[in-house]
Structure formats: C-alpha cells, structure tokens
Amino acid sequence: MLVVGxxxxxxPLPCCYRxxxxxxGMYAAMTHKNVALFFGLSAMNFAxxxxxxxxxxxxxxxxxxxxxxxKVALSQxxxxxxxxxDAFYKVKNLGHDVTDxxxxxxxxxxxxxxxxxxxxxxxxxxxxxxxxxxxxxxRYLTKGSISILAGYALASYALVNxxxxxxxxxxxxxxxxxxxxxxxxxxxxxxxxxxxFSDGGxxxxxxxxxxxGNLVNHQSASADAYVPYNVAYRSVSKDTATTxxxxxxxxxxxxxxxYLQSVNADAILGTATAVGGAAAxxxxxxxxxxxxxxxxxxxxxxxxxxxxxxxxxxxxxxxCELLLHLEALEKNTQTAQDLRAAxxxxxxxxxxLHHVDLVTPRGDCLATDxxxxxxxxxxMLVTGRNSIGKTSFFRVLANLxxxxxxxxxxxxSPASTSSASAATDLLLVPQKCYSVLxxxxxxxxxxxxxxPEQRExxxxxxxxxxxxxxxxxxxxxxxxxxxxxxxxxWASNLSLGxxxxxxxxxxxxxxxxxxxxxECTDAVSQDIEENMYxxxxxxxxxxxTISKRLTLEGFHATELALGVRNGKGWEVNELxxxxxxxxxxxxxxx
Numbered sequence: 001m002l003v004v005g006x007x008x009x010x011x012p013l014p015c016c017y018r019x020x021x022x023x024x025g026m027y028a029a030m031t032h033k034n035v036a037l038f039f040g041l042s043a044m045n046f047a048x049x050x051x052x053x054x055x056x057x058x059x060x061x062x063x064x065x066x067x068x069x070x071k072v073a074l075s076q077x078x079x080x081x082x083x084x085x086d087a088f089y090k091v092k093n094l095g096h097d098v099t100d101x102x103x104x105x106x107x108x109x110x111x112x113x114x115x116x117x118x119x120x121x122x123x124x125x126x127x128x129x130x131x132x133x134x135x136x137x138x139r140y141l142t143k144g145s146i147s148i149l150a151g152y153a154l155a156s157y158a159l160v161n162x163x164x165x166x167x168x169x170x171x172x173x174x175x176x177x178x179x180x181x182x183x184x185x186x187x188x189x190x191x192x193x194x195x196x197f198s199d200g201g202x203x204x205x206x207x208x209x210x211x212x213g214n215l216v217n218h219q220s221a222s223a224d225a226y227v228p229y230n231v232a233y234r235s236v237s238k239d240t241a242t243t244x245x246x247x248x249x250x251x252x253x254x255x256x257x258x259y260l261q262s263v264n265a266d267a268i269l270g271t272a273t274a275v276g277g278a279a280a281x282x283x284x285x286x287x288x289x290x291x292x293x294x295x296x297x298x299x300x301x302x303x304x305x306x307x308x309x310x311x312x313x314x315x316x317x318x319x320c321e322l323l324l325h326l327e328a329l330e331k332n333t334q335t336a337q338d339l340r341a342a343x344x345x346x347x348x349x350x351x352x353l354h355h356v357d358l359v360t361p362r363g364d365c366l367a368t369d370x371x372x373x374x375x376x377x378x379x380m381l382v383t384g385r386n387s388i389g390k391t392s393f394f395r396v397l398a399n400l401x402x403x404x405x406x407x408x409x410x411x412x413s414p415a416s417t418s419s420a421s422a423a424t425d426l427l428l429v430p431q432k433c434y435s436v437l438x439x440x441x442x443x444x445x446x447x448x449x450x451x452p453e454q455r456e457x458x459x460x461x462x463x464x465x466x467x468x469x470x471x472x473x474x475x476x477x478x479x480x481x482x483x484x485x486x487x488x489x490w491a492s493n494l495s496l497g498x499x500x501x502x503x504x505x506x507x508x509x510x511x512x513x514x515x516x517x518x519e520c521t522d523a524v525s526q527d528i529e530e531n532m533y534x535x536x537x538x539x540x541x542x543x544x545t546i547s548k549r550l551t552l553e554g555f556h557a558t559e560l561a562l563g564v565r566n567g568k569g570w571e572v573n574e575l576x577x578x579x580x581x582x583x584x585x586x587x588x589x590x
Contacts (some may be wrong), residue, residue, distance in 0.1 A: 022048065059121065067117030074109045074319065074514045081326035089400055090329055091322075100179040104322045106174060107182075112319055115312040122303055124297035133295040140288055141264050144273060147161075149295065155305040159232060170222045171314025177215040184208050253296045260292055261285070351397060351426070351514055357404040358389055358396055358569075366392055367562060367569035369406040376513055379543040379555060381575070384562035388547045389569075393562065394516050398426055398546075427512040429520040433503030435491040441465055441484035443502050444509050452485055468508040472501040473528060473533040497523040508539055515541045519548070526551060 022045050029038035036040040082088050084104060093103050098104075138146065188195065188204055195204055288521050358367040366389030374380055382390050395401040436446045441455065444465050455462040465484060469475045477498055478484060494502065507515045515536060521529040533555040536543055545552060553559075559573045 034156040043096065059125075062136050063117045063121040066120060067113045070116055071110055071113035074113065075105065078109065078319075078323060078326065081323070081330055086400060087326055087329045091325060098322050098325050099176075100183050100184075101322055103179040103182055104318050107179075108315060108318050109313045111175075112312065115308065115315055119305060119312060122301055122308065126301040129294055129298035130302070133291045134299070134323055136291050137288070137295065141260060145260050145264055148260070149299070152296070153299040153303065157306070158298060159229075159303075169314070170218075170225075171311050172317050174215070174218055174222065175315060175318055177211070177218055181208070181211040181215050253293075253300070257289065257292045257296060261289060264288075286515050292396070305557050316318045352404070353397065356396065357406045358392055359402075359404050360392060361401065367566055370570060372560065372572060374514065374542065374544065376542050377540070378557040379545065380539070380545050380564065381553060381556040382544065382560045383559055384444050388563040390562055391518055393516060393560070394428065394544070394546075398428065398516070425512055426514045426516065427507055427510055428518065429500075429503035429507055431500070431519045431522065432496065433499045433506070433520070435489075435494070435499065435502075439485050439487050440481060440490070443490055444468055444505050445508060448510075455484075464509055468505040472505045472532055473502055474498065474505060495523075498525055501528070501532070504536070507541060508535060511539050511541060513540075513542060515543050517543055517545045517547070519546050521547065530555075 013080065022041050024040055025157055026041045026045070029035075029041060081132055082091070082101065088101070091098050096192060134146075141149075184204075184207060188208070190422065195201065206243045353370045353372050356370045357365055358370060359365050370393075382393060384390050392401065396403055433443075434446075438446075438449065441462075442449055445461075448460055457463075462484070466475065469478055481488065481493075490502075491499070502524050503520050504517075509516075516580075521532065524532075530551065543556065545556060553575050559575055560569050561573060563569060
C-alpha cells in the first residue's frame with residue numbers, strides 16, 4: 001500500500017514539469033502575439049489543473065485510508081490484550097504507571113494513527129521533489145548554488161532540531177492532563193446519582209475546574225514557549241501550510257530564489273535565447289523559477305517532519321506504555337497457564353494457597369503465611385470484621401492480585417500455587433451482580449452468549465436457564481419482563497434482591513467447581529437464601545462465602561476467620577454444626 005501510495009503521490013511531478021513548460025509557452029505566445037497558440041496552451045493548462053486536482057485528492061484519500069488502517073490495527077491489538085485474562089482489571093487496580101487506559105485505547109490511538117499518516121504523506125512527495133528537481137536544476141545551477149541550497153537545508157534542520165522546545169514532553173504531558181480531565185467527567189457520569197443525593201455538584205465543579213486549569217495552564221505555557229521558535233521558523237521556511245509562507249512578500253526562501261536566478265541567469269537564459277529568442281528565454285526562466293521554488297518548499301517540508309515526529313513520539317509514548325504493560329501481563333499469564341497444564345489431577349482438583357502473604361497492591365499486609373487447601377464439596381465460610389481482607393482473599397485466590405511468598409518475601413508466579421480461573425472452575429458472585437448489555441437470558445449465561453436460534457437448536461441450554469431461574473425464584477420476574485429475549489437496562493430496573501438472585505442463577509447455570517459468594521444474598525430473605533445454598537450444594541458447587549448471617553454455617557464445612565490475633569491474622573476451623581457431609585465417592589449428603 002505504501003509503494004502504491006508513493007507512486008500516486010509522485011504523479012504530480014510530470015504535471016508540474018509540463019505546467020512550467022506550458023506557462024513558459026504562454027509567455028512566448030504573448031510575445032509573438034500568437035492568439036491561437038495562447039488559447040491552446042491555456043486549454044492544456046486547464047486540463048492539467050483538473051488532472052492534478054484528481055491526483056492530489058487521491059493522495060489525501062490514501063493518506064486518510066492509511067490512518068484508518070493503522071487505527072484499526074492498533075485498536076484490535078490493544079483491545080485483544082486488554083480484554084483477555086482479566087487484564088482490564090489488573091491494569092486498573094495493579095498498573096499504577098498506566099492511568100486512563102480507556103482514553104489511550106480510543107483517543108490516543110486515533111491521534112497516533114492520524115499523525116503517522118500525515119508524516120507519511122508529508123515525507124514521500126517532498127523527497128521525490130528533491131530528487132526530481134535537484135536533477136533538473138543541476139543543468140542550470142553552478143556547484144556553488146547547489147551548495148547554497150544544501151546549506152539552507154542544513155540550517156533549517158538545525159533550527160528545527162535544536163531551536164524548538166521539547167515537543168515530545170509537551171505533547172505527552174498535555175495528553176496526560178487531558179486524559180485526567182476526561183476521567184473526572186466520566187467519573188461524574190458514573191456516580192451521578194450518589195453525587196445528586198449528596199448535593200455535591202459544587203464540589204465536583206471545583207474538582208473539574210482544577211483539572212481544567214492544569215490543562216489550560218500547560219497549553220498556555222507551551223504556546224508561550226513556541227513563540228520565538230515559530231517566528232524564526234516561519235522566517236526561513238517555505239512551508240505552504242503556514243500563513244506567513246503563503247502571504248509574506250519578503251522571506252528567506254523568496255530572497256534565496258531570486259538570488260539563485262540572478263547568479264545563474266547566463267546559464268538559464270543563454271541557450272534558450274540563442275535558440276528561440278526572448279520568448280524561449282522567458283519560458284526557460286519561468287520553469288527554472290518554479291523548479292527552485294518547488295525544491296525549497298520540499299526542503300522546508302522535510303525539515304518540518306522532525307517536528308511532526310517529535311509530536312508523534314509524544315502521542316505514542318502513552319500507547320506504547322499501555323501496550324508493553326499488556327504484553328507483559330499476557331506473557332505472565334501464558335507462562336502460568338502452561339505450568340498449570342502440567343499439574344497433577346489432584347492439584348487441579350483443588351484451590352490452594354501455600355505460604356502466601358495476603359498483601360494489597362498498596363503494600364498493606366492483611367495476613368501472613370496463608371496455607372489453605374479448598375477441596376471440592378467442602379464449602380468454606382470466610383468471616384471477619386469489615387475491611388479485614390475478606391474480599392482481598394478472594395482476589396488473591398483468583399489471581400487477580402499478585403501473591404507473595406511468606407518465606408522469601410518475593411512475588412510468586414500465578415502458577416506457583418494451584419488455582420482456578422475459568423468460569424468452569426471458579427465463578428464470583430459479588431454483592432451487586434454485574435448486568436451485561438443484552439437479554440434476560442444473557443444475564444444468566446454470562447460470560448457465554450447464546451442467540452435465540454442457538455437456544456432453540458440446543459434445547460438443553462434453554463432448559464438449564466429456566467431450571468436456574470426456578471431454583472432462585474425468578475421465573476415469574478422473567479415472564480413479567482417479557483421473557484428470555486427481552487432487553488432492558490437490568491442494572492437499573494431490577495431490585496438489588498433480584499440482581500443477587502440472578503447472580504446465583506448464573507452460578508447454577510454454569511455449575512463451576514467453586515463458587516465465590518461475596519455477601520451476595522444480603523438483600524434476599526432467609527428462606528430464599530437457604531433454598532439457594534441447598535440448590536448450590538445439590539448442583540455440586542463448592543461455595544466460598546462471605547456473609548454476616550450465622551444461619552449459613554450449616555451449609556459449610558470449614559470457616560476461615562480473618563483478623564485473628566495469633567501472629568498470622570487467620571485461622572481455619574471445622575464447623576461442628578455443618579449439615580454438609582461427603583461420602584466415599586465425593587457426593588454431598590445433607
């Protein structure tokens with residue numbers, strides 16, 4: 001694509017060459033008062049303008065197309081990594097160096113793609129112009145004149161390279177401040193109801209104004225730092241993208257062009273005057289003037305590419321930082337999966353933590369030397385006061401948080417202890433169940449998705465959905481809301497109790513080996529809660545439960561008490577009144 005694009009952008013060169021000859025011929029026709037020749041050349045000039053317009057528009061289209069291709073390729077790569085292996089969670093909660101990943105994947109990638117396409121389009125045509133017109137002018141200009149052109153190019157490059165403020169740092173900081181300002185408004189939309197209940201509009205405005213002030217102050221400081229450089233650059237540059245280059249009557253490029261024509265007048269006009277007289281000399285002089293102007297413009301454009309490259313580096317820094325972080329997470333996850341695949345059947349049949357410290361991402365140690373094995377059909381109740389680390393235990397168990405060896409104080413690989421991560425092994429039901437965008441059936445089958453046609457083709461899927469809803473008492477709610485295929489804003493239109501029962505229905509549909517229930521039945525009545533736990537036991541799901549209700553002890557075999565003052569901060573107790581028993585074949589008996 002880049003080769004084809006380069007050829008398309010090079011097409012205007014013959015047009016430019018022919019344009020100079022045609023205009024020169026028009027001067028000659030006026031000198032000889034040849035009306036027919038003048039109008040004929042005018043018609044050719046008009047046709048050439050149309051061809052040039054089509055070619056230039058084709059170049060713009062190709063540049064935009066390349067930008068879109070880059071945007072799609074970068075977005076797909078980052079989104080693939082970001083949405084795999086819980087990376088979206090780990091980046092947000094563990095990646096302290098990577099802020100606002102959502103803005104980096106959307107806005108920053110678009111900026112990088114557009115800047116890359118712009119640099120490519122800016123570099124190809126000026127490079128070809130330098131080669132083409134440099135070869136043409138070598139027949140008319142002396143070696144000293146060519147050296148002057150080369151010196152002009154070096155001086156322009158030195159000005160851009162050493163005289164410009166640190167564009168990369170300015171660009172990176174501006175995008176970082178802009179990302180934080182956007183994050184404030186995204187957070188406002190997310191917590192709109194809580195803020196409205198608290199009458200916190202004024203406080204949120206103060207916070208948003210502070211972030212906006214930081215952004216505006218940085219932009220103003222950057223603009224002030226660029227003023228001296230812009231004045232100097234526009235004085236020596238023939239970049240037609242700037243206003244000064246289009247309208248200045250006297251500037252370094254214009255003076256340079258005039259000087260080169262004057263010192264090489266004999267070589268430019270001598271041969272043409274001898275052959276065709278004054279008219280031919282005028283035609284030749286006009287063409288050389290156009291050629292010198294084009295090569296000066298090309299040199300100015302090429303020196304400005306350094307400026308654009310610095311801006312691109314600033315924009316790409318944030319994208320590359322996120323990409324490297326995601327690739328490191330992917331590599332660690334793949335290594336863990338390979339090592340777990342080599343484990344024994346007995347290791348894969350249980351969840352365990354061996355000599356692991358329970359440490360938060362901020363470095364707070366909640367418990368030390370955890371040595372726990374969770375066996376199938378022996379459910380565990382996790383107890384302890386608020387903020388003692390009950391949910392943190394689940395995060396470490398599910399490999400969402402890193403593990404620290406209590407003997408070496410070193411970070412452990414996720415594969416160093418047996419764990420489960422897929423929905424078939426471990427599934428979490430939080431206090432407020434996540435509601436996916438989709439139908440009522442999608443809420444039960446998440447993260448799997450089945451179309452109505454797929455459910456009809458495999459009748460067992462729909463049967464399992466209805467069975468799960470019956471066990472938690474949501475069949476009537478589903479039918480009242482329009483059936484399994486109805487689509488709604490379930491997070492807003494279902495009560496907290498209904499959402500919690502829906503989370504348990506999800507467990508009953510998937511039937512993982514282990515189910516984590518994080519105070520997910522607090523909003524349902526005690527009799528419904530007991531029925532749901534009985535159904536989970538019957539389905540073979542080993543429950544790991546956080547709950548304040550003592551009535552649940554009968555559905556669990558062991559208790560993990562956190563916050564115990566014994567030097568380690570934890571202990572495991574057998575529950576004497578447990579109704580859960582395991583026979584020799586591993587079957588649960590009540």
